Every structure is written in C-alpha cells, then in structure tokens.
Amino acid sequence: MGFVLSSLKKDIARWRQDATAILLWISVPLLIGGILTLLMSGSGAKPHGVLLIADQDDSLLSSLVAGAYSKGELAELISVEKVSAAVGREKINAGKASALLIIPRGFSDAFMQSEPVTLTLRTNPSQTILPGIITDVTRVLLDIGFYAEQLFGSEIETIRQANGNRGLDDARLAALSIAIWHKIESVAPYLFPPAIDVDIVEPPPDEPGVPFALLFLPGTILMAVMFAANGLAGDYWAEHNQGTLRRLVSTPARVTGFLAGKALAAGLIITMTGGLVLIIGFLYHGITWDKLPSSLAWIFVSGIGLFAWFGALQMMASSQRAANLLTSMLLFPLLMVGGSFFPFAALPNWIAEIGRNTPNGFIVDRLTREITATSVWAIDLQSWLIVIAMVVSGLAVCAWRLKAGFARG
Amino acid sequence: MLVVDNLVKQYGDLIAVDGVSFTAGKGMVFGLLGPNGAGKSTVINCISGLLRPTGGHISVAGFDIRKEAKKAKKALGVVPQELALYEDLPAIDNLRYWGKAYGLRGEYLESRVDEVLNTAGLADRAKDLPKTFSGGMKRRLNFACGVVHKPPVMLLDEPTVGVDPQSRERLFELVEAERENGSCIVYSTHYMEEADRLCDSLAIMDHGKLIAQGTVAGLRTQLGARDVLQLSGSFPGDATKQAIRALASGGIDLEIINHEEAGLTLTLSGASQHLPAIFEALSGAGALVSETSLRSPNLETLFLLLTGKELRE
Ligand SMILES: Nc1ncnc2c1ncn2[C@@H]1O[C@H](COP(=O)(O)OP(=O)(O)OP(=O)(O)O)[C@@H](O)[C@H]1O
Ligand SMILES: [Mg+2]
Numbered sequence: 001m002g003f004v005l006s007s008l009k010k011d012i013a014r015w016r017q018d019a020t021a022i023l024l025w026i027s028v029p030l031l032i033g034g035i036l037t038l039l040m041s042g043s044g045a046k047p048h049g050v051l052l053i054a055d056q057d058d059s060l061l062s063s064l065v066a067g068a069y070s071k072g073e074l075a076e077l078i079s080v081e082k083v084s085a086a087v088g089r090e091k092i093n094a095g096k097a098s099a100l101l102i103i104p105r106g107f108s109d110a111f112m113q114s115e116p117v118t119l120t121l122r123t124n125p126s127q128t129i130l131p132g133i134i135t136d137v138t139r140v141l142l143d144i145g146f147y148a149e150q151l152f153g154s155e156i157e158t159i160r161q162a163n164g165n166r167g168l169d170d171a172r173l174a175a176l177s178i179a180i181w182h183k184i185e186s187v188a189p190y191l192f193p194p195a196i197d198v199d200i201v202e203p204p205p206d207e208p209g210v211p212f213a214l215l216f217l218p219g220t221i222l223m224a225v226m227f228a229a230n231g232l233a234g235d236y237w238a239e240h241n242q243g244t245l246r247r248l249v250s251t252p253a254r255v256t257g258f259l260a261g262k263a264l265a266a267g268l269i270i271t272m273t274g275g276l277v278l279i280i281g282f283l284y285h286g287i288t289w290d291k292l293p294s295s296l297a298w299i300f301v302s303g304i305g306l307f308a309w310f311g312a313l314q315m316m317a318s319s320q321r322a323a324n325l326l327t328s329m330l331l332f333p334l335l336m337v338g339g340s341f342f343p344f345a346a347l348p349n350w351i352a353e354i355g356r357n358t359p360n361g362f363i364v365d366r367l368t369r370e371i372t373a374t375s376v377w378a379i380d381l382q383s384w385l386i387v388i389a390m391v392v393s394g395l396a397v398c399a400w401r402l403k404a405g406f407a408r409g
Numbered sequence: 410m411l412v413v414d415n416l417v418k419q420y421g422d423l424i425a426v427d428g429v430s431f432t433a434g435k436g437m438v439f440g441l442l443g444p445n446g447a448g449k450s451t452v453i454n455c456i457s458g459l460l461r462p463t464g465g466h467i468s469v470a471g472f473d474i475r476k477e478a479k480k481a482k483k484a485l486g487v488v489p490q491e492l493a494l495y496e497d498l499p500a501i502d503n504l505r506y507w508g509k510a511y512g513l514r515g516e517y518l519e520s521r522v523d524e525v526l527n528t529a530g531l532a533d534r535a536k537d538l539p540k541t542f543s544g545g546m547k548r549r550l551n552f553a554c555g556v557v558h559k560p561p562v563m564l565l566d567e568p569t570v571g572v573d574p575q576s577r578e579r580l581f582e583l584v585e586a587e588r589e590n591g592s593c594i595v596y597s598t599h600y601m602e603e604a605d606r607l608c609d610s611l612a613i614m615d616h617g618k619l620i621a622q623g624t625v626a627g628l629r630t631q632l633g634a635r636d637v638l639q640l641s642g643s644f645p646g647d648a649t650k651q652a653i654r655a656l657a658s659g660g661i662d663l664e665i666i667n668h669e670e671a672g673l674t675l676t677l678s679g680a681s682q683h684l685p686a687i688f689e690a691l692s693g694a695g696a697l698v699s700e701t702s703l704r705s706p707n708l709e710t711l712f713l714l715l716t717g718k719e720l721r722e
Contacts, residue, residue: 002509002514003509003510006505006506006509006510007506010495010498010502010506013498013499013502014495014497014498017497017538018497242492242493242494242495242496243489243491243492243493243494244493244494244495246459246489246491246493247487247489247493247507247554247555248510249457249458249459250457250458250459250482250485250487250489251482251507251510251511252478252479252480252482252483252510252511252512253509253510253511253512408459408460
C-alpha cells in the first residue's frame with residue numbers, strides 16, 4: 001500500500017513538470033466544444049446550418065415541402081432561406097450554406113398527378129452532418145411522392161381547395177405541414193426501413209426539454225478525458241525508455257502496486273482535466289452543483305478505465321512509434337463517433353448506435369444522463385459495474401504486459 | 410554473500426553466458442572484466458532478476474534468487490549500465506521513491522536519502538531535476554539510487570562510462586566507502602585501470618566464459634615477468650613459425666600468442682635484449698615489420714595473453 005502511494009506521488013510530481021500538456025488537453029476540447037456550444041445556443045437557439053431553397057414552382061405544395069425542413073427538431077439544426085436559383089448556386093459554391101434545394105417549375109402539378117418529378121439537391125462537401133440530414137429528409141420527401149395520394153388524401157384535398165381560392169392563412173399552412181411531417185415520420189420507417197433516418201433529430205426520449213447546446217458538454221468533457229488518458233498512457237514508454245521500469249523489476253516492490261499508483265495518479269489528473277471542462281460547462285449552462293460529485297466520480301472511474309486500456313495498447317505495441325500511431329489512429333475516430341464532435345442526438349441513428357457502444361461513447365452517454373437527469377446519481381448500477389470492469393480488465397492487461405517483458409525489455 | 414554457480418544464458422542460438430561460476434564475499438570488490446559483448450551485463454542482469462537464466466543457480470545473501478526472489482532483491486543494490494532515473498523528478502524524490510521501492514520508510518528513509526545525497530556530492534542539487542544535471546552528476550545519482558537502502562550486495566555495471574575524471578574519482582570513492590561498510594560489490598568494467606585500482610578479486614570474461622579468475626596480484630604472477638611484443642606488417646605463414654621456433658630452441662624464452670597474415674604477437678622475457686635477433690630472424694623468413702610495440706606485463710597484456718586480442722578494439 002505504501003508503494004502505491006509513493007508511485008502515485010511520483011507521477012503527480014512528474015506531471016506537474018508537464019503543465020503544457022495538461023493545458024492542451026483542457027484547452028483544445030474547450031475551444032472545440034465552446035465553438036460548437038456557442039453556435040448551438042447564443043440568442044434563442046440559432047440553427048447552425050442553412051438550407052437554401054430556390055422555389056421556382058412557387059406553389060402551395062412547394063412551400064409545404066420547403067416547410068418540412070423547419071419542423072420539429074430539424075428547425076434547431078437548419079434554417080431555411082429562400083433564394084433564387086442563381087443566388088443559391090452562388091452561395092453554395094461559396095460554401096455559405098449546407099445545401100441548396102431547387103424545386104422546379106411544374107413540381108406541384110406533376111406531384112398531384114403522380115408523375116415523375118426531380119428535385120435538385122446540392123450539398124456542401126465541406127460539411128458533413130447537416131447536408132447528410134438534409135439529403136435524408138429530401139429523399140423521404142421524394143420517395144413518398146408515389147404514396148402521396150394514399151397518405152395525404154385529406155391534406156391534398158385542403159391544398160386543392162386552397163389552390164382554388166388562394167386563401168390559406170399562415171396558421172393553417174403551418175398546421176398542414178406539421179400534419180404532413182408527422183405522417184412522413186410515422187410511415188417512413190415502414191416504407192424504407194434501413195435507408196432512412198427520419199428520427200435523427202428526434203429529441204432523446206428520456207431527456208425531454210434538454211437544450212440542444214447542453215448535449216455538447218459531455219462529449220467535450222470526454223474529449224479532454226480521452227486526450228488526457230491517451231497522453232498519460234504514453235508514460236509507460238517514457239518509463240521504459242528512461243530505464244526506470246527495468247530498475248523497478250530489480251527492486252522487491254510489486255508491479256501491481258506501481259501500476260495501481262500510476263492509475264490513481266492518472267485518474268486524478270484526468271478528473272482534474274475533465275473536471276475543469278465540466279465546471280466551465282456547469283457555469284455556462286447553469287447546472288446545479290449537486291451534480292458535481294456524481295459527475296466527477298464518473299469521470300474519475302471511467303477515466304482510469306480509458307487510461308488502463310490506452311496503456312494496455314501502448315504496451316502491446318512493439319515500439320513507441322507504433323504505439324503512438326496505434327493510439328492516435330484510434331483516438332480521433334473514437335471521438336468522432338463517440339459523441340465528442342457531434343452529440344448523439346445530431347448523428348444518424350446507426351452511427352449513434354455504434355457510438356454509444358464505443359468505450360468513450362458509452363461514458364458520454366451515461367454522463368449525459370447524469371447531467372440532464374432530474375435526480376443526482378442517475379447512472380445505473382450496471383453502467384458503474386461496466387466501467388469498473390473496464391478498469392480491472394485494462395489494468396490486468398497492463399500488469400500482464402509489464403510482467404511478460406515490457407518492463408525488462 | 411553472492412554465489413553464482415554454472416550460470417548459463419542463451420538467446421536463441423547465441424550463448425551470451427556460458428557456465429560462469431564465482432563467489433564474492435563481504436567487504437570486497439569483485440571485478441568482472443571483459444571487452445564489449447563479453448557477457449558482463451548479462452551476468453549482472455541475471456543476478457538482479459532482470460533476465461531469467463537458462464541454467465545454473467544464483468544466491469544472494471543466502472537467498473536463492475528464484476525461490477526467494479523478494480528477499481534476494483531486497484539484499485541487492487543495482488546500478489545499471491544505462492541510466493535509470495526519473496529525469497523530471499527532483500533528485501531527492503528519485504531517492505525517496507527508490508528507497509520506498511526497497512521498503513524503506515519514515516525517518517530512516519529520510520536519513521538514508523540525506524546520507525547518500527551527501528556521499529554522492531549532490532546535497533546542494535537535491536531539489537533540482539536530473540534533466541538539468543551533467544552526465545557525471547546523473548551517474549552519481551544513478552549510483553545513489555541503487556545504494557539508498559544500504560544493500561549488503563551491490564551490482565555495479567560499468568558505472569563510470571561517459572564520466573569525467575573528477576566524477577570518476579568520486580565514484581571510486583563511493584565504491585571504496587561501500588566496501589569499508591562491508592558491502593559485497595560486483596563491479597563490471599572494461600577498464601584495466603579501474604579493475605587494478607578497485608578490485609580485490611577479478612574474473613576475466615570473454616565470449617560468455619570466465620577465462621581467468623583470482624586476486625589481482627595472483628593474476629599478475631600468472632602472467633609472470635614476460636613482456637608482450639606486438640608486430641604488424643606481413644608475416645608469411647610457415648616461414649614465420651619456423652623462424653620463431655628456431656629462436657626458441659636457440660635459448661630465447663618466447664612464445665607465439667597470435668599469428669595472422671598481418672600481425673604477430675609474442676610473449677617473451679627480457680624482450681629488449683632479444684629484439685635485434687627477432688627482427689633478423691623474421692626478415693630472414695621473408696616477413697616485413699612495419700610497426701612494433703613492446704609492453705611490460707599488466708592486466709591488459711594478461712588479457713591479450715589469454716585471448717590473443719585486445720581488451721578494447
Ligand atoms: N536481448 C538480447 N537478445 C539477443 N542477444 C543479446 C541480448 N542482450 C545481449 N545479447 C548478446 O549477449 C552478448 C553479451 O552481451 P552483454 O551486454 O552482456 O555484454 P557486455 O559484456 O555487458 O558488453 P558491454 O561492455 O558492451 O556492456 C552480446 O553478444 C550481445 O549481443
Ligand atoms: Mg554491459
């Protein structure tokens with residue numbers, strides 16, 4: 001036990017020399033998360049993508065199609081801007097929007113008569129998520145053209161009448177497009193099950209009324225945690241190279257004590273790193289402080305779990321360069337799908353599903369629950385047991401690697 | 410204190426240590442002398458537990474290193490050939506950490522840390538990071554970390570490599586002080602002068618084997634009073650041998666140690682007297698001498714005598 005403590009103190013003292021690394025682990029996520037959060041919140045939930053619609057048809061139906069993009073949670077992601085086709089092309093070429101949708105003249109008539117109709121959608125290649133969402137929604141809108149009459153009998157009737165007297169007020173127009181949208185939502189999964197993700201932008205079911213911007217916080221915290229865990233795990237090679245692991249083997253001290261001390265030190269540094277981001281997030285979003293202990297505890301335990309596995313990977317590699325290549329090749333994809341750059345709620349379902357099953361995504365998901373739930377200690381026992389198992393298994397692999405020759409080599 | 414019995418260490422086909430046996434007692438420095446790649450570090454690493462021996466037995470302070478590894482390790486102090494320090498941890502904290510790794514605690518630990526800082530001449534730099542130290546200071550700290558727990562048996566693997574003369578002298582003093590305290594010290598080196606100065610007993614190692622062993626004085630007498638004559642140039646095979654043999658039967662006490670096309674090494678007594686006769690005989694045999702060196706007997710020439718090659722090439 002005594003050696004666990006001295007191993008811990010030794011590592012803390014050493015990392016204090018490397019404040020710049022720790023500062024980077026904190027500041028990069030703060031910068032990225034901060035920008036995303038500001039984009040998401042600001043004054044009155046500003047959407048972060050622009051969909052240009054060039055409505056050459058200028059009919060009621062075309063305005064309903066255009067309206068479909070600003071319904072439900074989509075409205076928080078996309079703002080619709082009506083433009084002429086020429087201006088639209090100019091803007092999309094200049095990268096000033098996520099996508100441009102051109103509704104051609106005659107669209108309404110063709111649609112009513114179930115004739116083929118082509119909408120042109122140009123997406124912005126430099127953006128990833130939003131154009132994808134817009135593409136999905138558009139495809140749904142197009143594909144259902146065939147079923148339109150069966151599905152939207154009553155709405156089409158309303159439109160016919162309105163076309164007759166040209167007198168549909170804004171309120172009824174809105175109600176109509178909501179009705180259409182709901183039908184699309186409820187029917188689309190049965191018609192095109194795998195291809196379409198209509199509920200991408202559904203709010204997470206058990207977190208009603210959570211501000212979208214807040215969903216960036218757990219991912220941002222985990223970005224700091226992952227950076228720290230990965231950086232700290234590089235220390236095994238540092239100790240290997242400076243001969244201290246070899247010296248350790250010649251002492252009577254236990255490798256497990258050494259490892260436990262290192263893991264606890266890493267846990268503390270990770271908690272400090274992620275905790276700082278967390279506190280800034282709490283302050284920004286006005287989250288009550290009673291969530292602090294449980295959130296920090298979750299970061300501490302899961303941070304050690306990540307550190308343990310990054311360490312295990314480091315020590316499995318045949319050289320320090322291979323180790324760094326391996327872990328950095330893992331780090332960014334994991335952050336991408338694990339909810340650190342885009343909240344799960346903004347990712348297509350299937351990606352979010354993969355993401356929640358990555359180690360960091362799992363941790364993000366539960367941290368989101370903890371932060372947004374109405375009660376404290378909202379993470380279930382099973383999840384706690386899973387991260388504890390991650391700690392134990394990761395450290396076991398580390399101990400095995402150290403004893404199997406990494407320390408002697 | 411330390412018994413190494415028929416130690417073997419094999420790396421695949423390479424036999425790095427081949428049946429090495431020796432014992433070292435209290436209050437003595439046992440030298441392990443040999444050229445690069447002789448297997449000195451391999452022997453030391455087998456004793457310290459860093460390498461698993463392929464065969465043989467080792468006991469430290471009466472503890473078998475396999476059966477009672479922990480007790481054996483506790484009795485050992487290791488100063489590795491390569492530095493093994495936390496460069497980003499103050500010197501004093503390095504010592505504390507390694508002291509704790511050996512089970513030292515509390516006041517005793519602090520007093521030992523102070524003591525070794527003083528003997529290593531690092532007391533005024535105790536709070537500084539080793540990465541700001543000179544090479545010699547790092548070596549001294551490396552040494553101090555290995556002896557902070559006052560081990561009865563110490564393994565020093567070429568502790569003076571890359572050290573300036575003053576630091577070297579200081580390290581010698583440290584070793585001598587430990588010997589005074591009754592430590593049993595194994596000291597590996599490829600410097601004859603170090604072995605000469607420090608070691609009470611010496612084993613000469615080459616290609617994984619101990620080729621000679623004894624006290625320094627004993628090894629000297631083994632060499633006798635013979636000088637070593639090294640010649641380079643060109644020495645045609647049989648003719649050269651015959652010429653030398655003729656000289657030997659003519660009453661000159663000499664012997665060939667090594668004979669190659671381009672070099673000839675001989676031992677002989679009273680060399681300076683016989684040089685003209687030797688040169689005459691060689692040129693008669695068609696040999697050409699381009700360089701000559703004559704050395705009086707010392708450990709270096711003993712090594713040459715035993716192996717036919719230089720200790721350092
Ligand atoms: N891990 C290893 N794998 C294979 N061969 C090794 C290994 N370590 C050492 N050797 C070989 O074992 C032999 C003895 O090496 P060792 O390091 O013990 O020599 P040494 O006497 O300490 O030399 P030096 O004076 O250069 O330190 C060498 O031939 C070396 O190449
Ligand atoms: Mg060596």
